[in-house]
Amino acid sequence: xxxxxxxxxxxxxxxxxxxxxxxxxxxxxxxxxxxxxxxxxxxxxxxxxxxxxxxxxxxxxxxxxxxxxxxxxxxxxxxxxxxxxxxxxxxxxxxxxxxxxxxxxxxxxxxxxxxxxxxxxxxxxxxxxxxxxxxxxxxxxxxxxxxxxxxxxxxxxxxxxxxxxxxxxxxxxxxxxxxxxxxxxxxxxxxxxxxxxxxxxxxxxxxxxxxxxxxxxxxxxxxxxxxxxxxxxxxxxxxxxxxxxxxxxxxxxxxxxxxxxxxxxxxxxxxxxxxxxx
Amino acid sequence: xxxxxxxxxxxxxxxxxxxxxxxxxxxxxxxxxxxxxxxxxxxxxxxxxxxxxxxxxxxxxxxxxxxxxxxxxxxxxxxxxxxxxxxxxxxxxxxxxxxxxxxxxxxxxxxxxxxxxxxxxxxxxxxxxxxxxxxxxxxxxxxxxxxxxxxxxxxxxxxxxxxxxxxxxxxxxxxxxxxxxxxxxxxxxxxxxxxxxxxxxxxxxxxxxxxxxxxxxxxxxxxxxxxxxxxxxxxxxxxxxxxxxxxxxxxxxxxxxxxxxxxxxxxxxxxxxxxxxxxxxxxxxxxxxxxxxxxx
Numbered sequence: 001x002x003x004x005x006x007x008x009x010x011x012x013x014x015x016x017x018x019x020x021x022x023x024x025x026x027x028x029x030x031x032x033x034x035x036x037x038x039x040x041x042x043x044x045x046x047x048x049x050x051x052x053x054x055x056x057x058x059x060x061x062x063x064x065x066x067x068x069x070x071x072x073x074x075x076x077x078x079x080x081x082x083x084x085x086x087x088x089x090x091x092x093x094x095x096x097x098x099x100x101x102x103x104x105x106x107x108x109x110x111x112x113x114x115x116x117x118x119x120x121x122x123x124x125x126x127x128x129x130x131x132x133x134x135x136x137x138x139x140x141x142x143x144x145x146x147x148x149x150x151x152x153x154x155x156x157x158x159x160x161x162x163x164x165x166x167x168x169x170x171x172x173x174x175x176x177x178x179x180x181x182x183x184x185x186x187x188x189x190x191x192x193x194x195x196x197x198x199x200x201x202x203x204x205x206x207x208x209x210x211x212x213x214x215x216x217x218x219x220x221x222x223x224x225x226x227x228x229x230x231x232x233x234x235x236x237x238x239x240x241x242x243x244x245x246x247x248x249x250x251x252x253x254x255x256x257x258x259x260x261x262x263x264x265x266x267x268x269x270x271x272x273x274x275x276x277x278x
Numbered sequence: 279x280x281x282x283x284x285x286x287x288x289x290x291x292x293x294x295x296x297x298x299x300x301x302x303x304x305x306x307x308x309x310x311x312x313x314x315x316x317x318x319x320x321x322x323x324x325x326x327x328x329x330x331x332x333x334x335x336x337x338x339x340x341x342x343x344x345x346x347x348x349x350x351x352x353x354x355x356x357x358x359x360x361x362x363x364x365x366x367x368x369x370x371x372x373x374x375x376x377x378x379x380x381x382x383x384x385x386x387x388x389x390x391x392x393x394x395x396x397x398x399x400x401x402x403x404x405x406x407x408x409x410x411x412x413x414x415x416x417x418x419x420x421x422x423x424x425x426x427x428x429x430x431x432x433x434x435x436x437x438x439x440x441x442x443x444x445x446x447x448x449x450x451x452x453x454x455x456x457x458x459x460x461x462x463x464x465x466x467x468x469x470x471x472x473x474x475x476x477x478x479x480x481x482x483x484x485x486x487x488x489x490x491x492x493x494x495x496x497x498x499x500x501x502x503x504x505x506x507x508x509x510x511x512x513x514x515x516x517x518x519x520x521x522x523x524x525x526x527x528x529x530x531x532x533x534x535x536x537x538x539x540x541x542x543x544x545x546x547x548x549x550x551x552x553x554x555x556x557x558x559x560x561x562x563x564x565x566x567x568x569x570x571x572x573x574x
Contacts, residue, residue, distance in 0.1 A: 014381050021390035024447070027409045028393070034408075046416040088300040095296035107297050114308035118508050118556050120529040121549040124325075124536050125311035125318065133306075148307025151300050180292055209398035211511050228398045232515065235404050242412055249401055256396045264389055267396070271452060272459045275497055 035247040042243045057247040065230045066222065067251060073139050074226050074255075077214075078207045080143025085150035085203055086196060091181075092151075093158030094188055098170065111155040119149075119212065127216045135217075139224050142217045146207055154199050157274065161195045162188070194273075201270030208256065227252045312553075318546040325542035337547035348548060350523075351531035358442060358527065359506040366446050366453055367498055371491070373450070374457035375483065388458065392451030399448060403515030406444045407431065434524040437517050441525060445512055449505070453498045460494030461487065496567040503563060507556055528552050 034042050035057055037050045061067070096108045126145070127136065135141030165188065173187045189196075211228050218224040225233075231252040235245045260267060319337060323330035341348050373391065377384050394402060410430040418426030430440045464487055472482050510529040513519065519526045519534070526534065532552065536545030 010379070010381070013376060013379065014383055017376060017381065017387055018383055021387050025390055025393065027405055027413070027447075030409060030413055031405050034412075042412065045419075046412045047420065048416075084303075088303055091296045092300035095293055099293055104293075104297075107301060110309075111300060111304060114304055116553075116557055116560055117308055117312060118529070118552055120508060120510065120532050121553040122308065122311035122315055123533075124542060124546055124549070125314040126307065128314070129306065129311060145307060148303035148305075151304050151307075155300060180295075184296075205396060209396075211398060211400045228400055231404070232400055235515075242408055245404065246408060249405055252401055253397050256398075257393065260389075260393065260396050264392075268388070268392060268455050271395075272455050275452075275456050275501060276459070 031246050031249055034243060035250045037243055039241060039243050042246075054243070057243050058251070061234070061244055061247045061251060065234055065248065069223070070225055070227050070230050071255070073218075073224060074208060076139045077143045077146070077218075077226065078204055080140055081146030081150060081207045082200060082203055084144065084147035085154050086199060088147055089151045089154035089199075090158050090189065090192060090196070091184060093155045094162050094184055096155070097159050097162035098167075108155075108159065112152050112159075115152045115156070123212065123216060126213075130217060137218060137220050137224060139218060142214060142224075145213070145217070146203075149213070150203050150207075153202070153274075157195055157199060158192065161192060165191055197266065198270045198273045201267055202274040205256075205267075205271075227255075315546045315549055318543050319550045320547075321543040323543040324540045325536070326540070330543055333543070337544050338551070340544070341548060341551065347523075347526065347531055347534075348528075351526040351528050354438070354524070354526060355507060355509065355528045358438070358509060359503065361442055362445055362506040362509075363499055363502040365442070366450055366502055367495065369446065370450055370453035370457050370498070371488075371495075373454050374461055375487070377454070377458055378461040388451075388455065391454050394448045395451040397448065399511035400515045402444060402448045403512045406440070406447075407516055410440060431517055432521050434521055437521055437525050441509075441513055441516055444516060445506075445509065448512070453502070456494050456498055457491065460491045464490045499567070500560075500563060503559065504556070507552075507559065528555075 030046060033050065034046060036053045036055070037057075038054050041048075041050060092107075092111065096104050096111070130136040130141065130145060135145055169187060169191070170183065173183050178186060209228060210226075211232070214226045214229055215232075218226065219229050219233075222230075231248045234248045238244050318330060320332060320334055321330035322333045322336075377387055381387070414426040414430065417423075428436060430436050468486055468490075469482060472486055477485065508529050509527045510533065513525055513527055513530055514533075517525045519530060528548070529552065532545050532548045535541045535548060539545075
């Protein structure tokens with residue numbers, strides 16, 4: 001009796017939760033739905049299914065914002081940012097974790113301390129510096145800037161992990177004749193694979209979706225805009241043409257959703273690991 | 279002797295090669311801008327003229343005595359942060375407990391609640407703007423419910439609630455997965471032992487699950503605090519600070535002063551205050567939770 005009760009209880013919970021999750025995703029569903037409607041249909045009824053699917057919204061927005069170019073911009077910024085963050089942070093964290101003296105301690109503190117500085121406190125002056133050293137208004141320049149912004153967390157996570165790698169591994173590699181960068185990249189870096197994955201996931205999500213820094217740095221020309229920026233300006237121009245606005249939204253978020261569907265397990269794991277260690 | 283000296287130097291050089299790149303990057307991104315922020319905060323400057331005029335602590339004096347924008351946005355941010363931290367954590371814990379029951383649909387549910395978190399906040403703001411404006415119109419017509427007839431973005435109090443709801447909607451998946459991970463580390467036999475001892479589900483939750491979740495709560499509250507104190511993107515696209523300027527956060531107020539009103543010196547002074555606030559709150563919180571966790 002009790003067991004039976006338990007079973008029906010579980011089914012009820014299950015059904016309620018599934019309904020709740022559908023309700024939760026309903027705004028996204030409506031966004032996609034309305035991207036396939038004509039202007040008059042969006043205005044008359046948002047929740048009704050489209051009478052016939054309108055694909056011209058997509059071809060219009062695709063051309064208008066030059067989607068392939070924006071996608072490439074996002075990709076360039078994210079890849080440059082990511083490679084640099086992983087490279088400079090991993091070598092530094094390794095050396096700092098292995099060197100036990102005062103200077104090393106001070107350097108480590110200087111590396112992680114900026115985690116407490118909110119971006120808004122320095123955004124103005126960052127922009128000025130970027131202009132001065134020629135990093136503004138260019139995708140690779142923005143990518144380079146992310147090295148510094150991403151490094152504190154990455155150093156922190158790598159540092160904690162390197163401490164758990166036994167020193168004997170370094171020693172035996174030294175005996176085998178490896179040292180410096182060779183020791184690090186052939187022996188240590190492969191051992192850091194799981195943390196590197198975590199850092200890559202957190203940073204891709206952050207850089208790909210970032211708004212304020214790109215707004216200040218690369219919003220000046222359509223050649224350097226990111227997907228999010230283009231969607232932002234697009235909506236500003238088309239305040240009443242919701243069908244185009246919704247199409248632009250879908251196109252901006254689609255890459256993230258596709259990647260998430262395929263790499264869901266790793267992404268969730270990476271996010272949890274990053275939070276727990278960070 | 280010479281050989282050891284040589285080795286020492288080599289080690290020092292290697293230390294430099296490995297650590298200086300990151301320090302240079304961080305200096306360019308944080309320390310140099312920060313030093314400049316401190317300098318500009320004591321000047322009157324429109325961002326264009328060549329020489330900022332040094333005014334000492336005048337900016338700070340004005341911010342604390344005669345700036346209603348700052349007071350309003352600070353109050354907004356505090357209200358928002360407190361409600362956000364409490365609501366997002368309570369809701370995430372409740373959801374996590376349900377999902378931890380090992381339902382058949384748990385993998386789907388977890389993914390569904392997580393999806394908004396991978397989306398850009400600005401875009402999330404626009405999507406909800408559409409829902410609040412157009413979507414609620416249609417929903418109101420087809421259901422006749424008066425909730426949908428309210429002006430969710432056009433009434434000051436409701437706009438605040440809308441921002442809060444949208445932020446929670448976007449980020450709850452993140453806190454959810456942290457709590458699920460935390461719950462999975464609560465030993466099963468502890469819960470079973472409690473059941474054997476006759477503890478009901480409520481009792482079990484409050485005397486076993488919740489205390490053992492303490493580390494996850496520390497992390498989540500910390501993350502919720504650092505994120506909510508800097509809230510900006512979602513407001514920009516959802517309400518744009520309106521209606522009637524009632525939904526400006528501190529970060530948005532700084533943005534408005536510096537980039538829209540060209541008050542560079544004044545804006546950086548506010549930025550510095552935001553930094554100090556974040557610093558103090560973070561230190562207090564870490565100290566508080568460290569103590570609590572040791573006691574538990």
